Amino acid sequence: MKDDKKSKSVTAESNESNSRRSFIKSAAALGGTALLGAPMIGNAATAKGHTWKVQTTWDAGTTGYTLFEKWCKGFKEKTGGELDVKPFPAKSVAADNNALFEAVKTGVLQGMNPFTLYWAGKIPSSVFLSSYPAGPDQPAQWDTMFYGLGMLKLAREIYAKQGMVYVGPIHHDANIIHSKKPVNSLADFKGLKLRVPGGMVSEVFQAFGASTVSLPGSDIFPALEKGTIDAADYVGPAVNWDLGFGQVTKYILFGPSGMMSIYQPVDLMDLTVNMRAWKRLSPKLQSTVEEQVKAYSLEHYVSIQQKNVAALDKFKKSGSVVSRLSMEDVAEFRRKAIPIWYKWAKKDGDAKRVFKLQLDYMMNDIMGYVSEADIKGHSI
Numbered sequence: 001m002k003d004d005k006k007s008k009s010v011t012a013e014s015n016e017s018n019s020r021r022s023f024i025k026s027a028a029a030l031g032g033t034a035l036l037g038a039p040m041i042g043n044a045a046t047a048k049g050h051t052w053k054v055q056t057t058w059d060a061g062t063t064g065y066t067l068f069e070k071w072c073k074g075f076k077e078k079t080g081g082e083l084d085v086k087p088f089p090a091k092s093v094a095a096d097n098n099a100l101f102e103a104v105k106t107g108v109l110q111g112m113n114p115f116t117l118y119w120a121g122k123i124p125s126s127v128f129l130s131s132y133p134a135g136p137d138q139p140a141q142w143d144t145m146f147y148g149l150g151m152l153k154l155a156r157e158i159y160a161k162q163g164m165v166y167v168g169p170i171h172h173d174a175n176i177i178h179s180k181k182p183v184n185s186l187a188d189f190k191g192l193k194l195r196v197p198g199g200m201v202s203e204v205f206q207a208f209g210a211s212t213v214s215l216p217g218s219d220i221f222p223a224l225e226k227g228t229i230d231a232a233d234y235v236g237p238a239v240n241w242d243l244g245f246g247q248v249t250k251y252i253l254f255g256p257s258g259m260m261s262i263y264q265p266v267d268l269m270d271l272t273v274n275m276r277a278w279k280r281l282s283p284k285l286q287s288t289v290e291e292q293v294k295a296y297s298l299e300h301y302v303s304i305q306q307k308n309v310a311a312l313d314k315f316k317k318s319g320s321v322v323s324r325l326s327m328e329d330v331a332e333f334r335r336k337a338i339p340i341w342y343k344w345a346k347k348d349g350d351a352k353r354v355f356k357l358q359l360d361y362m363m364n365d366i367m368g369y370v371s372e373a374d375i376k377g378h379s380i
Contacts, residue, residue: 067299110277142169183231196213221244252321254323342375
């Protein structure tokens with residue numbers, strides 16, 4: 001009897017060892033780890049699979065779209081076939097921003113990768129879900145608010161009212177201004193015909209005398225070329241070089257040293273998904289998508305910053321002249337911006353909740369961006 005037990009034990013250990021070796025071989029064949037470090041998902045449900053069509057606001061051929069396309073195409077392999085994400089560039093399915101929002105809301109598209117503040121007219125609180133004039137200006141501050149202070153929960157509650165899921169923020173860059181004429185101080189914005197994304201950003205520049213217009217990224221080049229506008233805010237050097245801005249402008253404006261922008265220093269994108277499409281995923285697959293958004297945010301940001309360095313050199317070699325605003329400009333910009341912060345916070349209860357979270361953070365001594373004296377006479 002003891003010999004039989006010993007024999008069974010040896011056999012079990014041998015089977016376990018063989019099973020472990022088989023698992024390791026399979027994992028190696030699949031690349032060892034999932035996309036950007038996420039765990040492999042594999043079960044009987046993968047045979048069914050899910051296919052998402054996701055449109056970004058990046059134009060085809062730009063650095064941003066190349067990164068987005070690579071990320072999307074990795075999902076099928078790295079989730080063992082459970083989720084296949086089909087990438088689409090700007091205007092390819094939905095012709096404009098309004099159509100993009102509705103396409104995801106109705107399920108024509110399962111998801112979108114937009115600039116979050118594009119929805120200021122539909123979701124006022126979205127102006128506070130991406131950086132705004134003279135607000136929090138470091139990527140880590142936004143990650144802290146989203147993942148540490150509860151802003152992600154607020155964002156999801158807000159988007160749920162639209163039948164959507166705000167999966168998470170995606171860092172890309174700061175925004176800079178390209179102009180046909182020199183801009184060396186805030187005073188130079190007076191009378192300038194300037195493209196901006198709208199919302200709060202537009203109102204602050206109007207306070208300095210600019211005449212603002214909202215245009216999608218792909219319409220900026222022809223507007224500058226024709227002289228319809230004198231200057232345009234858009235993203236950073238890498239994508240702006242791809243879009244040909246160096247051919248139709250001569251001047252580039254940054255914030256003070258160490259700060260690319262004072263009006264949109266951490267212009268966030270995001271992944272937003274149709275609610276019904278999201279609920280069809282298993283909880284485990286939902287978690288994987290969430291982790292992929294976090295990982296992609298870092299990869300996207302770092303890759304674009306790397307390309308910014310080379311692109312800015314190309315701009316300067318082609319004749320572009322770089323100028324910078326001063327710290328005094330930053331202080332004045334904040335003075336003009338604060339009343340507009342409060343104006344937008346009062347647009348609805350959701351905007352108030354998000355802004356309150358951010359204001360508390362900015363007034364905390366850890367940041368010290370705003371004092372009691374700065375907000376005297378203002379309330380939400």
